[in-house]
Amino acid sequence: MASLIRVLPEEIANRIAAGEVIERPAAVLKELVENAFDADATHLEIDLEAGGTRLVRVRDDGHGMSTDDLALCVQSHATSKIASIDDLFRVASFGFRGEALPSIASVSETTILSRRAEDEVGARLQCRGGEIEGPVPAGGPVGTTVEVRNLFFNVPARRKFLKAERTELSQALEVVTRLLLPEPDVGVRVSHNGKRVLEIAPDRDLRGRVGALFGRRLVEPLLETEVQDGDISMHALIGPPSLARTNTRQQYLFLNGRYIKDRSLSFAIKDAYRGLIMPKEHPVTFLFIQVNPGDVDVNVHPTKTEVRFRDKDRVFGLVRRGVRARLLEDGADRPLKMGSQQAGAPATRATMLADLERELFSDSPTGSPAREADGPSVTFVPTAVPDDQVSTNPCKGHARARPVPLTEADAGMSGRFIQIHRSYIVVESSEGLRIVDQHALHERRLYEELLRRFESAEGEDQRLLVPEVVDLGAADQALLLDKSDDLKALGIEVEPFGGTSVCVQSVPLALSRLSPEDLVLGLVATLQEEGAKLDRRELCSEVAAGLACRAAVKFNDSLPDDEIAALLAWSARNPDARNCPHGRPVAVSVDLRELENQFQRKK
Amino acid sequence: MKFRGKRQSLLEALTIVGSVVAPRSIKPILQNLRLVVDPGGATLLATDLEVAIRYRVELIEVEEGGDVLLPVQRLLGIFREADGEEVTFASDDRALRISCGKGSFKVLAEDPDEFPVVPSFDDEKAFVLDKDPFRLLIRKTTFATAREKTRYAFNGVRFEVEGDTARMVATDGKRMAVKSVGIDNPQDIKAGHIIPTKGLQTFDKVLTDSDEQVRINLEDRQVMIRTGCAEVSSRLVEGSFPRYDAVIPKNTVLSAPFEKQALLSALKQAAILTNDESRSVRLSFSEGKLVLTSRAMDVGEARVELETEIEGEAIDVAFNPDFLVEGIKVMDAERLKISVSGKDTPARIDGEEDFVYVVMPVTLRSG
Ligand SMILES: Nc1ncnc2c1ncn2[C@@H]1O[C@H](COP(=O)(O)OP(=O)(O)OP(=O)(O)O)[C@@H](O)[C@H]1O
Ligand SMILES: [Mg+2]
Numbered sequence: 011m012a013s014l015i016r017v018l019p020e021e022i023a024n025r026i027a028a029g030e031v032i033e034r035p036a037a038v039l040k041e042l043v044e045n046a047f048d049a050d051a052t053h054l055e056i057d058l059e060a061g062g063t064r065l066v067r068v069r070d071d072g073h074g075m076s077t078d079d080l081a082l083c084v085q086s087h088a089t090s091k092i093a094s095i096d097d098l099f100r101v102a103s104f105g106f107r108g109e110a111l112p113s114i115a116s117v118s119e120t121t122i123l124s125r126r127a128e129d130e131v132g133a134r135l136q137c138r139g140g141e142i143e144g145p146v147p148a149g150g151p152v153g154t155t156v157e158v159r160n161l162f163f164n165v166p167a168r169r170k171f172l173k174a175e176r177t178e179l180s181q182a183l184e185v186v187t188r189l190l191l192p193e194p195d196v197g198v199r200v201s202h203n204g205k206r207v208l209e210i211a212p213d214r215d216l217r218g219r220v221g222a223l224f225g226r227r228l229v230e231p232l233l234e235t236e237v238q239d240g241d242i243s244m245h246a247l248i249g250p251p252s253l254a255r256t257n258t259r260q261q262y263l264f265l266n267g268r269y270i271k272d273r274s275l276s277f278a279i280k281d282a283y284r285g286l287i288m289p290k291e292h293p294v295t296f297l298f299i300q301v302n303p304g305d306v307d308v309n310v311h312p313t314k315t316e317v318r319f320r321d322k323d324r325v326f327g328l329v330r331r332g333v334r335a336r337l338l339e340d341g342a343d344r345p346l347k348m349g350s351q352q353a354g355a356p357a358t359r360a361t362m363l364a365d366l367e368r369e370l371f372s373d374s375p376t377g378s379p380a381r382e383a384d385g386p387s388v389t390f391v392p393t394a395v396p397d398d399q400v401s402t403n404p405c406k407g408h409a410r411a412r413p414v415p416l417t418e419a420d421a422g423m424s425g426r427f428i429q430i431h432r433s434y435i436v437v438e439s440s441e442g443l444r445i446v447d448q449h450a451l452h453e454r455r456l457y458e459e460l461l462r463r464f465e466s467a468e469g470e471d472q473r474l475l476v477p478e479v480v481d482l483g484a485a486d487q488a489l490l491l492d493k494s495d496d497l498k499a500l501g502i503e504v505e506p507f508g509g510t511s512v513c514v515q516s517v518p519l520a521l522s523r524l525s526p527e528d529l530v531l532g533l534v535a536t537l538q539e540e541g542a543k544l545d546r547r548e549l550c551s552e553v554a555a556g557l558a559c560r561a562a563v564k565f566n567d568s569l570p571d572d573e574i575a576a577l578l579a580w581s582a583r584n585p586d587a588r589n590c591p592h593g594r595p596v597a598v599s600v601d602l603r604e605l606e607n608q609f610q611r612k613k
Numbered sequence: 614m615k616f617r618g619k620r621q622s623l624l625e626a627l628t629i630v631g632s633v634v635a636p637r638s639i640k641p642i643l644q645n646l647r648l649v650v651d652p653g654g655a656t657l658l659a660t661d662l663e664v665a666i667r668y669r670v671e672l673i674e675v676e677e678g679g680d681v682l683l684p685v686q687r688l689l690g691i692f693r694e695a696d697g698e699e700v701t702f703a704s705d706d707r708a709l710r711i712s713c714g715k716g717s718f719k720v721l722a723e724d725p726d727e728f729p730v731v732p733s734f735d736d737e738k739a740f741v742l743d744k745d746p747f748r749l750l751i752r753k754t755t756f757a758t759a760r761e762k763t764r765y766a767f768n769g770v771r772f773e774v775e776g777d778t779a780r781m782v783a784t785d786g787k788r789m790a791v792k793s794v795g796i797d798n799p800q801d802i803k804a805g806h807i808i809p810t811k812g813l814q815t816f817d818k819v820l821t822d823s824d825e826q827v828r829i830n831l832e833d834r835q836v837m838i839r840t841g842c843a844e845v846s847s848r849l850v851e852g853s854f855p856r857y858d859a860v861i862p863k864n865t866v867l868s869a870p871f872e873k874q875a876l877l878s879a880l881k882q883a884a885i886l887t888n889d890e891s892r893s894v895r896l897s898f899s900e901g902k903l904v905l906t907s908r909a910m911d912v913g914e915a916r917v918e919l920e921t922e923i924e925g926e927a928i929d930v931a932f933n934p935d936f937l938v939e940g941i942k943v944m945d946a947e948r949l950k951i952s953v954s955g956k957d958t959p960a961r962i963d964g965e966e967d968f969v970y971v972v973m974p975v976t977l978r979s980g
Contacts, residue, residue, distance in 0.1 A: 468979045470893045472933065473957050475973040476786045476855045478765070501978060519893060519933070519975055525761045526786065576888060576912075 032113050034172060035062025035161055036181035041114060042156050043189045044104035046070035047196070049154060052212065056186065056200040061178030062161070063169075069155040074126040077133040080145045083122070084115045084137055104268065111156075116140040117168070118161045124154040139164040183208065187223050188269040191262060192298055194219040220247055220296055228253075228260075232294070233339075237332035241302045242325055244332050249294030251286040251337065251589060260294040266303060270317050275299075278326045282333035284551065285457070288593040295333070299325065338586045427574060433565040435574055442602040446581065448569060450590035453562035455580050457591045459520050460500065460554035470519040471501040478514040478526035479507050486534045487512055493537065496549050502529065524561045532556050555591030614650055614679025614704040618672040620713060623700060624692040626657050626670045629818045629843070631685045635661040645682040647728050650675060650702075658731040659685065662848075664812050665731045668819070669842045679704060682723035691718055732846050734839045739828040740802050742779065744840070746794035747827050748820050750781040751813045753792040753943050753968055758810045759785035766852035769807040772836070774798065782857040788936045788972040790943075791857050804831045807854055812836070812847025819843035861971055862959045865952035867898055867925035873949050873964065877941055879917045883907045884934035886915040893975040894934040898953070899927040907934075930956050931975045937962075940970035 032038060039062060046054055049072025059065035075083060086109065114120060115137040125132025134148035162169040172178060179202055186208065190198055194216055200208040213219040221229035232247040249260070261279065263270055275297075283293050305320040319325050427437040435446040463469035482490060487510045490497075494504050501518035514526040521529060536556040537549075563569060569577075581587065581596065589595055630646055640662075647658040652675050657668045681704075692700070697714025704710075704722075711718045750772070759767035770783040780793040816838055820827060824841035837846040883894040883905040897904045898921075905917045930953050940962055941949065949964030962970045 463978075468977075470891055470931065470975045470977055472787055472975050473973045474786050475789055475860055475959055475971060476765070476767075476784060478786060516976065519891060522787070522892075522933070523761065525759065528761070 032110075032117060032161075033168075034181060035066050035178050036185045038062065038066045038114055038118075038158050038161060039068070039182050040185045040189065041105075041110035042066065042068040042158070043186070045110065045156070046072055046154065047189070047193065048103045048105055049073050051153065052196055054196065054198045056198060058179065058182060058200070058202045060203070061172075061175035062182050063172055063175075063178060065157065065159050066161070066182075067155065067157040069153065071151070071153040074129075074132065074152055074154050075122075075124040076126060076129065077145050077147075080122060080124055080133050080135050081142075084111050084120070084135065084142060086112045112140075114158055115142075117163075117165050119159040119163065121157040121159075122154065123148055123150050123157075125150050125152050127152045179207075188262065191219060191223065191296065192264045192267040192269075216245060216247060216296070216298070224260075228294070232296075233336050235332055235336035237328060237335075239324060239328045241305075242321075242328055243300045244328055245298045245300075246333060246336070247296040248333055248336060251283065251293065251593070253294050254283075254287040254291035255294060256291065258292045261292060262296045264298045265306065265317055266300055267298075268317075272317060274322060274326055275329055278329040279333060281548070282330045282337065283593075285454075285555065285591040286337060286589045286593060291593065297329065297333075299329070301325065427578060429569055429574060431565075432568045435569075435578070437578060439599060442600045442605060444597045444599045446578070446597040447590075447594065448567070448574075448577070449562050449564055450594050450596045451577055451581055451587075453558045453590045453592075454587045454596055455577065455584075456520055456558035456562055457554045458584065458587060460518065460558060461550065463501065463518065463520075469501050471503070471516040472519050472522050473516045474514060474526065478530075479511050480514065480527050480530045481509070481511040482530070482534060484510045486538070489537045490530070490534055493549060497533070497553070500550055500553060502533070504530065521557055521561045524557065528560060529557060532560050551591075558591060614681065614702060614709070615676040616650055616655070616672050617674045617699055617701050618655065618670065620692060620695065620698055620700045622670055623655075624689075626668050627685070627689050627692055629815075630657045630659045630666055630668050631689050632818060633659045633661055633664050633666045633815055634685045642682070642723070642727050643729075644684060644686070645723060645728070646685045646688070647680070647682055647725050647731070649680045649725075650678045652678060658728075660729055660731055661811075662729065663809060664815050664845065664847045665729075666815060666819070666846075667731055667733065667844045673699065677704075680725045681709060682725050682728055683709065683720060687720060691716070691720075732835070732837065734828070734837050734844045734846075735830055736828070736839075738832075739830045739839070740774075740798070740800055741826050741828055742796055744820055744825055744827045746779070746796070747829075748817065750779060750792050750794060751817050751820075753965075754781040754783035754790045755810055755813050755817075756939055756943065757783040757785060757788055757790040757970075766807040766850045766854045769809040769850035770813055771805065771807050771854045771857075772831075774802050774804045774831075776801075782854070784855065784857075784860070787933070788940065788970070789855075789857060789860055790940060791861070791969045791971075793967040802831075806831055806836060807850040807852065808836055808847055809850050812845070815845050815847070819845055860959065861969055862952070862954040862961055865925070865954045865961070867923055867928050868950050868952040869898055869903060869921040869923045870948055870950050871903075871919065871921055873941060873944060873947055875919060876949070876951075877938060879903075879905050879919050880934050880938050880941070882917045883915045884938070886913045887934065888912050892933050892935065893931045893977075894937075895929060895931040896951075897927075897929045898923050925953075928953055928956070930960065931977060932960070932972055933975055936972045940972065944968060944970070 032041070035058070039056065039058075043054065043056075046068055049070060051070035051072035053071050055067075055069040057065060057067040111120075111122075116139060119139070120137045122135045122137075123132060131147050132150045133145035135145040136143040162172070183200070186198065186200060190196060190210065194213040197212045198208065198210050199206065210219075210222045213222055217229055217232070217234065220232070229247070231250055231253055233250060234245075234247050236245045237243065258276070261276070263272060263275055265272075279293065279295055279297070287293060301319070307318040307320075427435050429435050429448070433448060435448055435451075437444045437446060487506070490504060490512055491506055497504060501516060501521075503515040504512045505515060507513035512530065514530060517524070517526055517529055524532075533553060533556070536552045587596060627646075634644060634646065643659075643661060645659075649656045649658065650672070654672050654675070655670045657666075657670065659666055691711060691713065695713035695716045697716075699713070701712045702709055703712075705719060707722060708719045709722045711720060751770075754770050758770060759765075762768065765786070767785050770781050773780045773782070774796070777795055777798055778793050779796045780791065782789065782791045784790070819838075819840050819842075828839040830837045830839075833849075835846050835848050837844060880894065884892075884907065886909055887893065887907045888909045891909050894905050894907045897906065900923065901920060903919045903921050903923075905919070906915065908914045941964075944962070944964045945968075946964035949962055951960060951962050953960045957974060957976045959971050959973050962972070
């Protein structure tokens with residue numbers, strides 16, 4: 011009987027392995043562009059056909075390959091970038107496995123043309139499904155051109171998984187975006203089916219690069235920050251809370267110039283925006299982190315988007331602090347959107363791609379691209395003004411008469427506010443008017459108060475004459491008592507009390523509106539949600555947020571004027587307190603100019 | 614139904630009965646009162662299922678009796694706004710025609726069958742208390758109950774009868790008021806029940822009439838009282854209530870006497886410069902004086918000085934000024950005494966006979 015076990019020819023092994031990394035044209039493109047970057051290219055020409063399934067070609071102006079190297083580059087584990095296993099942990103280049111080109115070459119018709127500056131002529135290598143031809147001498151500019159045609163021509167099973175042309179194209183463009191964002195000094199031209207789809211000149215800086223890729227309107231409101239902690243640094247462009255989205259597609263994270271995904275850093279970002287955006291919203295963030303290459307292991311996953319940090323906590327801390335600090339420096343209400351004049355939402359990448367696709371594929375559905383909602387929207391209906399009130403000039407069209415803007419002194423101190431529907435407070439401001447959500451503002455104030463007390467370890471606590479005993483059940487009792495030291499710092503003294511109960515001895519004075527039982531149950535709910543993994547600071551932020559909400563004035567609570575005045579005065583002193591701890595805005599504002607538009611006093 | 618009555622007395626009755634009706638009831642029918650007219654007069658009935666009231670009003674003339682449900686708020690509006698001394702009610706199909714002064718109103722009436730039964734007083738088991746001491750019990754304690762909903766019976770007042778003493782105790786867990794009165798208790802009734810705040814407030818309203826005595830009937834689940842013209846029943850609150858005598862501090866380290874009005878005024882002055890989030894006033898007792906200070910982050914500071922002869926050691930202790938003011942205000946005394954047992958243990962205020970008020974301090978944490 012013939013043996014069933016055979017050693018797989020290398021060519022077949024490559025074909026199987028290729029599936030792991032090379033799934034679609036976008037993956038080919040990624041490998042080729044990374045190789046070009048590794049070769050110090052400053053300009054790339056990318057040509058795609060049929061979403062990249064028919065052709066992916068990358069031409070670079072990098073240092074090129076010698077004829078000998080060209081012969082080697084499609085050999086498995088042939089790489090110029092790593093010599094020993096020690097190097098593996100210090101990689102500063104994109105490639106290090108020497109696998110990409112062999113894998114690609116085994117499932118396509120690949121042609122590589124390369125010339126170094128020091129060589130008179132270059133060489134060409136052809137490879138069809140792993141069958142190598144050449145290299146043969148060939149003329150061409152300095153640099154390398156890799157042309158990958160008919161991907162998966164010899165693997166029909168894989169070919170079936172390729173998606174519609176525009177899907178493949180948009181994935182390829184996403185790859186270009188991820189690779190070019192951290193390389194502002196590299197220029198690129200991309201064409202698809204012979205049509206130019208993207209042209210990006212080398213940019214001066216990060217802002218320019220983000221703008222080139224995502225549009226001016228997105229980049230303009232972004233806040234920039236650079237922070238450092240020893241050998242870890244971060245350069246970031248982050249969206250103000252008002253720019254938050256309903257998905258994470260506009261979050262880009264780079265480590266040492268490499269696009270990565272990292273759950274813990276995503277959490278750091280989320281945490282930095284805590285209290286500034288709604289829980290279901292996601293901020294726009296472009297984060298570029300640099301660490302010592304020796305302190306990060308990029309070899310966790312073949313697609314290299316996951317990494318392992320030596321000092322995860324420091325990176326986490328830097329990201330959270332840096333983003334948070336920048337956000338709090340910035341301060342302005344969300345503008346109230348007026349009905350007829352939708353304040354133009356900044357062009358998103360999604361809308362740009364949609365525009366692009368419409369242009370490229372005449373069969374694609376038309377109609378306006380879906381805009382992502384951001385912020386509250388209020389319809390403003392102009393009211394008719396009785397004739398007798400407008401008999402004089404102000405309505406005659408060319409009305410110059412404009413309200414005189416208030417000075418700062420008038421604005422905060424004029425004391426002009428009214429509470430409407432026992433829920434909102436309308437206040438005159440220097441730019442127009444603000445509408446304040448009384449619950450959100452009070453909640454924020456309580457939250458800050460609790461946090462401040464925690465941080466300064468100061469505060470007033472109401473001791474209980476009759477300590478409150480609450481039976482929580484074993485699990486929740488343990489959960490709560492585990493944090494009792496931290497809670498004590500907040501003014502909440504809980505002690506074990508027979509069985510599965512706890513006993514509350516004191517509550518922070520600021521929370522005395524809350525019954526001690528509500529307080530304990532609120533605490534437990536917070537702990538259950540976030541788990542025991544929170545450190546003291548996070549815990550206190552969570553607890554403060556949860557309790558502030560329970561203790562704050564509610565809608566339909568009428569507020570005496572002096573309390574409103576005190577709330578507004580607090581708000582004026584704390585301009586960065588723009589959202590309640592759950593992210594709802596504290597106030598929206600209406601600009602005088604917007605009113606002028608609405609009343610048609612201005613063209 | 615057809616009768617004539619005095620607008621003023623009907624308005625008074627309606628105001629009291631209307632106070633039982635919950636402003637936003639889940640059962641719309643409870644927004645009504647039931648009006649039963651018999652040859653001797655009218656009975657107004659209302660309930661929110663926790664407290665129920667029957668209130669008797671004399672009428673000028675009854676031509677024909679009847680039984681209807683009427684919307685309380687609208688009736689109140691009519692009786693308040695209309696002029697004229699006399700009111701005439703007359704059935705008109707499913708409606709009731711009310712004429713009062715220059716106004717005439719037709720109010721749709723509902724079928725009384727759906728209305729819950731309002732219990733009537735059972736004289737058999739009742740005991741009798743003088744009205745004024747009973748009222749004192751209510752007024753000196755009810756204010757100290759918890760405003761927020763709590764697990765404990767802190768939304769009610771504990772009412773105890775034992776031997777020749779009747780006592781009410783109220784607390785919200787942070788302060789406590791205890792008032793006792795002497796009673797005749799020939800039946801040697803012994804009781805301890807928790808009556809919800811709203812029940813007591815309603816009791817207080819009907820205790821205004823001229824009757825000198827009030828009859829009380831304590832049952833397992835409800836308490837009822839009867840005065841000359843009203844019967845009020847209230848559900849009892851279930852739950853545990855702290856033992857007041859365990860809460861009142863016995864050993865104090867300092868005591869100081871004050872003029873009630875001077876102390877009240879000093880507290881109110883100091884309270885001006887506090888805010889919701891840091892509502893505390895520090896009381897610094899030292900030789901010959903008490904200095905009250907307050908400080909709120911965003912508001913400012915206050916300092917008020919009072920003379921007093923302290924007995925014991927000098928001490929600083931802070932309180933929520935509202936708690937002190939509320940307790941002192943109800944005391945029927947010219948002079949009173951504050952006794953402190955420590956910075957984080959209860960203080961007591963004495964003045965009025967058979968009344969003790971206990972307050973827990975606010976402690977200042979600092980890092
Ligand atoms: N555009 C290019 N310019 C110059 N040299 C190149 C270029 N592309 C590939 N090479 C050479 O070919 C070798 C093999 O490339 P390949 O992408 O297969 O492996 P790698 O980049 O070393 O590692 P990885 O598999 O992780 O990408 C590289 O090490 C490099 O020396
Ligand atoms: Mg490579």
